[in-house]
Amino acid sequence: MMQKFAPLTKLLLTLFITLWSIMLQSMTALGLLIAGQLLLLVASQVRATVYKGIASLLLFAALLAGIQLALSGDTTLAITTALKMTAMTLVFFILLATTRMQDLSIALVSQCRVPHEYAFMLTAALRFIPDFLNESKAIQEAQACRGYRSQGNPLKRLTAYAAILKPLVLKAVSRSETMALSLELRGFANRRMSSFRSRVVLTARDYAAVMVMTGLSVFILNFC
Amino acid sequence: MSAITVQNFSYAYQHPHKVLDHITLHVESGSFTALLGPSGAGKTSLCLAVAGAIPHYFGGSLSGTVTVGGTVTTDSSMPELACTVGSVLQDYEIQLVTMTVEEEIAFSLENQGMSEADIARCTRETLAAVGLTGYEKAEVASLSGGQKQRLAIGSVLAANPSVLVLDEPSSALDPEGTATLYQLLGALNKQRGLTILVVEHNITQLLPYADQFILLDQGKVVQAGSPETVLTTMWTKSITPEALPPLWQLKLSLEAQTGCKLAAWRNEQEAIDELMAVLAKEARHYA
Numbered sequence: 001m002m003q004k005f006a007p008l009t010k011l012l013l014t015l016f017i018t019l020w021s022i023m024l025q026s027m028t029a030l031g032l033l034i035a036g037q038l039l040l041l042v043a044s045q046v047r048a049t050v051y052k053g054i055a056s057l058l059l060f061a062a063l064l065a066g067i068q069l070a071l072s073g074d075t076t077l078a079i080t081t082a083l084k085m086t087a088m089t090l091v092f093f094i095l096l097a098t099t100r101m102q103d104l105s106i107a108l109v110s111q112c113r114v115p116h117e118y119a120f121m122l123t124a125a126l127r128f129i130p131d132f133l134n135e136s137k138a139i140q141e142a143q144a145c146r147g148y149r150s151q152g153n154p155l156k157r158l159t160a161y162a163a164i165l166k167p168l169v170l171k172a173v174s175r176s177e178t179m180a181l182s183l184e185l186r187g188f189a190n191r192r193m194s195s196f197r198s199r200v201v202l203t204a205r206d207y208a209a210v211m212v213m214t215g216l217s218v219f220i221l222n223f224c
Numbered sequence: 225m226s227a228i229t230v231q232n233f234s235y236a237y238q239h240p241h242k243v244l245d246h247i248t249l250h251v252e253s254g255s256f257t258a259l260l261g262p263s264g265a266g267k268t269s270l271c272l273a274v275a276g277a278i279p280h281y282f283g284g285s286l287s288g289t290v291t292v293g294g295t296v297t298t299d300s301s302m303p304e305l306a307c308t309v310g311s312v313l314q315d316y317e318i319q320l321v322t323m324t325v326e327e328e329i330a331f332s333l334e335n336q337g338m339s340e341a342d343i344a345r346c347t348r349e350t351l352a353a354v355g356l357t358g359y360e361k362a363e364v365a366s367l368s369g370g371q372k373q374r375l376a377i378g379s380v381l382a383a384n385p386s387v388l389v390l391d392e393p394s395s396a397l398d399p400e401g402t403a404t405l406y407q408l409l410g411a412l413n414k415q416r417g418l419t420i421l422v423v424e425h426n427i428t429q430l431l432p433y434a435d436q437f438i439l440l441d442q443g444k445v446v447q448a449g450s451p452e453t454v455l456t457t458m459w460t461k462s463i464t465p466e467a468l469p470p471l472w473q474l475k476l477s478l479e480a481q482t483g484c485k486l487a488a489w490r491n492e493q494e495a496i497d498e499l500m501a502v503l504a505k506e507a508r509h510y511a
Contacts, residue, residue: 100323100327101322101323101327102322102323102327102330120321123321123322123323124321126323127320127321127322127323127364127365130365131317131365175315175318178313178315178318179318179319179321181277181281181313182311182313182318182319182321183321184277184280184281184302184303185275185276185277185302185306185311185313185380186306186319186331186332186335186379186380186383187302187303187306187307187332187335187336187383188303188335189301189302189303190303190335190336190337199340
């Protein structure tokens with residue numbers, strides 16, 4: 001379902017939901033916002049891996065609520081904060097799971113006037129997440145062979161993790177230099193990105209969605 | 225006609241430490257040329273000079289010229305040179321920057337400002353050329369090492385360059401993947417007339433396809449010519465003789481010990497055929 005909307009509409013949806021999450025204070029309203037987003041994901045038939053990510057998000061939200069409760073002792077505040085964070089983050093799942101990165105990049109460049117280098121950074125960063133995780137796993141295994149153990153209290157674990165982090169960051173920096181070179185070799189400096197503009201053009205459906213989102217914002221501003 | 229001409233070219237990333245020292249060579253159009261030599265010989269730097277990354281990307285000090293397809297690299301920009309020279313780096317995975325296979329091919333074409341319809345047609349043709357038809361929607365991260373290597377080649381081939389430069393393309397591949405890769409490069413060289421310049425340590429895999437070898441050592445050209453000439457020089461001058469294919473180590477040892485001259489073997493079958501003929505002749509002689 002969400003795949004039928006233009007990337008710009010989904011970017012606007014992200015912006016609106018972030019605003020609504022900030023404006024809404026009622027747990028019921030925030031709960032409805034989260035439920036609505038989950039319905040959108042189900043209707044969009046996203047991949048199962050997306051739901052795994054959402055499960056991790058909910059776990060993190062629960063942890064956040066627990067910390068907030070421990071620090072402030074205010075149950076309402078703790079739950080509201082966790083709900084706000086969940087609502088704000090869920091919309092990124094919708095955006096990323098239902099939009100081709102290339103289309104998002106085109107929309108950012110041609111409709112949001114973002115310089116193409118910055119738009120490209122977004123897509124490239126997402127492309128390299130699996131590589132980065134594999135790299136991290138390989139370094140952990142290599143360091144484990146040299147006696148690295150991630151055990152003990154959180155502080156000890158954090159200190160020990162430097163043994164993973166240092167080579168990981170150095171390798172990432174080195175690879176980013178190679179990537180810059182390869183982009184130059186592929187003529188990236190001349191990139192115009194005009195070819196696929198037709199793929200991100202707004203249709204009547206998109207204009208209707210923007211009107212609905214604006215109307216909802218006015219309603220929330222006046223009545224919530 | 226010369227596809228690449230290097231004329232008295234010297235280069236230092238930081239003056240005065242030269243990595244290339246008075247290099248002069250010619251690579252014929254449509255040839256399959258291999259750059260050989262020990263580590264630190266200047267092979268990668270020479271590839272980067274042909275692609276224009278030296279000096280446009282790395283700066284440094286240079287003298288002499290590198291001409292590719294009639295254009296002096298210093299007189300052109302890297303995006304302009306990218307239309308003539310396709311480069312596949314040693315770390316080819318980092319060269320793949322998009323989420324899916326078809327987006328990767330389209331990326332090069334978009335850089336050229338090609339229309340959507342042309343990009344779709346070119347993507348289909350390129351994926352067929354590198355044997356990745358059916359993988360259009362596949363995520364790059366899900367491909368095997370060999371498939372990623374072929375995609376990296378496809379991503380530069382899509383821009384329709386006349387010269388393809390590859391820096392140790394088989395360094396992260398298994399023997400089967402290496403054989404498949406060189407079959408592909410051989411086919412592109414023969415069928416498309418693509419000029420190929422490849423840095424490679426695995427000479428055995430190159431032998432059936434390469435028609436010119438260039439041996440570098442300490443930034444200088446030691447020998448350039450037919451595989452036979454260069455491999456013999458490596459043997460006689462002891463420049464990384466360990467890198468010689470076992471078949472050639474045998475051939476050159478036999479020649480040194482028996483004094484007989486054997487043909488330039490490109491594969492095991494050619495060696496078997498010639499040795500059987502020699503043995504049969506010897507048997508007849510003693511009979």
